[in-house]
Amino acid sequence: MACGDDGxxxxxxxxxxxxxxxxxxxxxxxxxxxxxxxxIAEQPQSIVSLSPTATEMLFAIGAGEAVVAAxxxxxxxxxxxxxxxxxFEPNVEAIVxxxxxxxxxxxxxxxxxxxxxxxxxxxxxxxxxxTLDDTYAQLEQLGAVTGHVGDAAELVGxxxxxxxxxxxxxxxAAPPVTYYHELDPNYFTVTSDTFIGQIYxxxxxxxxxxxxxxxxxxxxxxxxxxxxxxxxEVIFFADGGVGGVTAADIAGRPGFDQIAAxxxxxxxxxxPDIASRWGPxxxxxxxxxxxxxxxxxxxx
Numbered sequence: 001m002a003c004g005d006d007g008x009x010x011x012x013x014x015x016x017x018x019x020x021x022x023x024x025x026x027x028x029x030x031x032x033x034x035x036x037x038x039x040i041a042e043q044p045q046s047i048v049s050l051s052p053t054a055t056e057m058l059f060a061i062g063a064g065e066a067v068v069a070a071x072x073x074x075x076x077x078x079x080x081x082x083x084x085x086x087x088f089e090p091n092v093e094a095i096v097x098x099x100x101x102x103x104x105x106x107x108x109x110x111x112x113x114x115x116x117x118x119x120x121x122x123x124x125x126x127x128x129x130x131t132l133d134d135t136y137a138q139l140e141q142l143g144a145v146t147g148h149v150g151d152a153a154e155l156v157g158x159x160x161x162x163x164x165x166x167x168x169x170x171x172x173a174a175p176p177v178t179y180y181h182e183l184d185p186n187y188f189t190v191t192s193d194t195f196i197g198q199i200y201x202x203x204x205x206x207x208x209x210x211x212x213x214x215x216x217x218x219x220x221x222x223x224x225x226x227x228x229x230x231x232x233e234v235i236f237f238a239d240g241g242v243g244g245v246t247a248a249d250i251a252g253r254p255g256f257d258q259i260a261a262x263x264x265x266x267x268x269x270x271x272p273d274i275a276s277r278w279g280p281x282x283x284x285x286x287x288x289x290x291x292x293x294x295x296x297x298x299x300x
């Protein structure tokens with residue numbers, strides 16, 4: 001649910017940093033990924049991305065010019081070469097048609113890695129992040145395999161500084177604030193143990209789903225009755241836009257007028273892409289959360 005555009009789940013093993021410290025442009029380079037060690041012999045000139053998060057990362061570190069094709073969910077940045085390629089049901093023949101010398105994916109459904117390996121195309125699998133450190137490590141990996149080591153390091157430092165600055169805006173003595181993060185109208189949500197939940201935790205927010213009877217791997221389905229009883233102080237929803245849900249829809253649900261977030265008009269729409277991907281725009285997501293947290297009554 002959390003990283004639906006990229007597939008997989010955020011309990012996957014995190015990627016590790018490059019196994020050999022590569023200077024800018026040093027090749028070959030070997031990186032350890034969820035699919036094992038991968039050696040990149042030369043700087044890639046033709047990259048296919050089957051992961052929206054990887055696409056964002058590649059462009060953010062300055063490797064966007066080498067991306068010749070991206071999957072159908074890669075809608076950011078605007079100049080990403082989006083195609084009808086699928087990261088969920090990848091077609092090796094269609095991928096090879098773009099003549100890539102590197103493919104980046106977030107999972108290996110079926111025989112993607114082995115199929116590409118058979119035709120001599122290396123594949124980097126960057127599984128959904130579990131922590132922010134995984135995000136930083138994946139950026140550094142992509143910097144190493146694309147020859148943008150310095151750009152990736154600079155971006156990681158920038159993200160860390162911006163996140164630290166945002167977190168510092170939350171008073172240290174501020175009591176936790178409870179929230180409900182709606183993934184879809186069927187009341188699927190996230191606990192604090194997920195990647196999304198950890199971003200909320202940075203701002204001192206706690207998911208009401210932490211008390212759900214069935215954690216469901218971090219993405220439980222709650223009932224309206226549970227939510228009314230849990231009484232979240234803020235509601236964030238990621239099923240607006242294409243999903244069609246509005247703040248008024250949520251406020252008008254039976255019994256929801258008893259919820260503090262509804263009574264205080266704290267129903268906040270978040271971009272589902274920004275909230276579900278673990279790339280550079282995670283800072284934008286945290287900024288929205290911190291703004292809501294600091295807008296609450298000041299701490300005595």
